[in-house]
Amino acid sequence: ETGVTQSPTHLIKTRGQQVTLRCSSQSGHNTVSWYQQALGQGPQFIFQYYREEENGRGNFPPRFSGLQFPNYSSELNVNALELDDSALYLCASSSGPGTGGRTEAFFGQGTRLTVV
């Protein structure tokens, strides 16, 4: 148990729809990162939120967006879903980018998104 919870655990959406995934960070952590993991691949960094602002982004299009709330929980929104968006979406919390090299990130169990 890492204290990072994600919801829902599974989701099926139709191509072109929009989806919102949610993450509650571990107590005391103010930074949330999101990752996409396609089948058979390692997780790919989408973006990170620190103090309610995006603080780093991977190679993902603008239709992937997010929010962080004052309690440090976070949402990942994906618009205009494509079949290739089918993946496990992982949320990780940590204690701030300034200490990133010396601290670990704790991951949730992920949300399995299937786009049909």
Added chain:
Amino acid sequence: DAKTTQPTSMDCAEGRAANLPCNHSTISGNEYVYWYRQIHSQGPQYIIHGLKNNETNEMASLIITEDRKSSTLILPHATLRDTAVYYCIVRVAGSNSGYALNFGKGTSLLVTP
């Protein structure tokens, strides 16, 4: 962040030590070596990290060569529950550009009875 190279897969007998190598020949002086593992259908789990000294915790030991170009994760007494994909990652310490972890493909470790 420096790139890492790991074997695609490894086997280990239960009760034996599992030694997982990682090459990071382009590592910079301010980059840490991190190890995570991912058991099937679960989120990645932090194992250990280090800068230049060897490190040990309740899960594993991390041996970093003196030139820091490679490292080895050691699971001293592997169990069936250690079957997982193990990721070696290097990352700059104290970066303000985000906590991006470059997972790569990792090593799939199979622990057999």
